[in-house]
Amino acid sequence: MSTNRKLGLFEGFGVEMEYMIVDRDTLAVKPIADEVLKAEAGELTSDVERGTMAWSNELVLHVLELKTNGPAPELTSLANSFHQEVLRVNELLEPFNAMLLPSGAHPFMDPNAETVLWPHESSEIYEAYNRIFNCQGHGWSNLQSTHLNLPFGNDVEFGRLHAAIRLVLPLIPAISAASPVLDSQITGLLDTRLEVYRKNQQKIPLIAGQVIPEAVFSEEDYHAQIFRPLFEAIAPYDPDGQLQDEFLNSRGAIARFSRGAIEIRIIDNQECPLADITIVALVTEVLKHLTAETWSSYYDQKTADTQDLAALFLNSLKNGPETQITNTGYLKLFGIEQEQASMKQVWENLWSQIYSQEAFSSELAHSANLLLEHGPLSTRLLKALGEAPGLPEIKDVYQRLAQSLAQNKLFVP
Incomplete structure (x- = not known):
């Protein structure tokens, strides 16, 4: 998300969505992302530009990233823009009897047997990761997310945005x-992707930290408290310094000072772009209200304890909207004067305050209402799967997810 002039708060939106490439019949992963990029570009490449949109490779060869080509001026039209890219990719995949599959993780991929790393341009970075961490695991090769990049124009805006995020x-x-199933088993977590993500670099715990970033609100402090310790920790494993860059940071939101943006990384990929953009819009509007100090002051927002936030985050991976918040100080930061509230109640409260026709088209608003009523995709998948699904049932439900993606419709069992 780079630009000639530094964009200010909410003046642009960089969105990235990762999708799995799978066999149309069996849903087994197909490591052919390079073939898709080649088919579109006419030559082997790691990036394809298509006007306001772009495609690129990922760490593993069965995953393709679709993204805005630089910052988009608004969010509402992006659901359709991403859907058009999905349709084009699926068209190119047809001769391979393959298609894109959404959601946060493949439900039955065996990463030890099926992982194929990207072997072409920039592969030395992936090889360095593989050498240090062994990328043949769910936490590396079987997780798809939607990233939201939000710009800041100066240090003051960075601090406000980071506090709100x-x-x-x-x-x-x-x-x-959107990842309730791994290894053909219901895991007991609604967000299994984030559980494996937060543990995938345990050899150097500083890389992901507590997923919730430390309470730092200036570029200088960020370098001193996050980047410097991070680069020192990786140095013994990375003598050539290939990984000592901003991208090494694996917190749930990472500062990209080189592009003047903060990237939020913890949104599971959804069943269709409409669902992804609905969530991105919900998050963005809440952040707008927080940075504008609608419910609480910037001073108070900065005092939120990282440990408390991390504990709440971990609880949400298992319990999702049913997660109970008993921290009254935290609730007050969102203008909620209650002793306790579930995350579902918090989101319903926020939705009633952030909704506007400017920020949410009728389609996005309908999608948001559906999401808040029926719960996240994991909850809806579990309802469709039943209590102890076998592989045929899992395949059947995930085939329906592939249809949701192709039609850009929310999945409601």
Whole structure:
């Protein structure tokens, strides 16, 4: 998300969505992202530009990333823009009897047997990760997310945005959890992707930290408290310095000072772009109100304890919208004067205050209401799967997810 002039708060939106490439019949992963990029570009490449949209490779060869080509001026039209890219990719995949599959994780992929790393351009970075962490695991090769990049124009705006994002991160899995199944088993977590993500670099715990970023509100402090310790920790494993860059940081939101943006990384990929953009719009509007100090002062927002936020975040991975918040100080930061509230109640409260026709088209508003009523995709998947689904039932439900993606319709069992 780069631009000649630094964009200010909410003046642009960089959105990225990761999708799995699978066999149309069996849903087994197909490591052919390079073939798709080649088919569109006419030559082997890691990036394709298509006007306001773009495609690129990921760490593993069965995943393709679709994204805005630089910051988009608004969000509402992006659901359709992303859907058009999905249709084009599926068209190119047809000769391979393959298609895109959405959601946060593949339900029955065996990463130890099926992982194929991207072997082309920039592969030395992936090889470095593989050497240090062994990328043949769910936490590396079987997780798809939707990223939201939000710009800041200066250090003051960075501080305000970072303070607001830290508060919203624990609430996000309650609306975006989309990975309830791994290894053909219901895991007991609504957001299994984030559980494996937060543990995938345990050899160097500083890389992901507590997923909730530390309470730092200036570029100088960010370098001193996050980047510097991070680069020192990786150095013994990375003698060539290939990984000592901003991208090494794996917190749930990472500062990209090189592009003047903060990237939120904890949204599970949803069943269709309409669902993804609905969640992105919900998160964005809450952040707008927080940075404008609608419910609480910037001073108070900065005092939120990282440990408390991290505990709430972990709870949300399991319980999603049913997660109970008993921290009255935290609730007050969102203008909620109650002893306790569930995350579902918090989101309903926020939705009643952030809704506007400017921020939410009728389609996005309908989608938001459906999401808040029926719960995140994981809850809806579990309802469709039943208590102890076998592989045929899992395949059947995920085939329906592929249809949701192709039609850009929310999945409601």
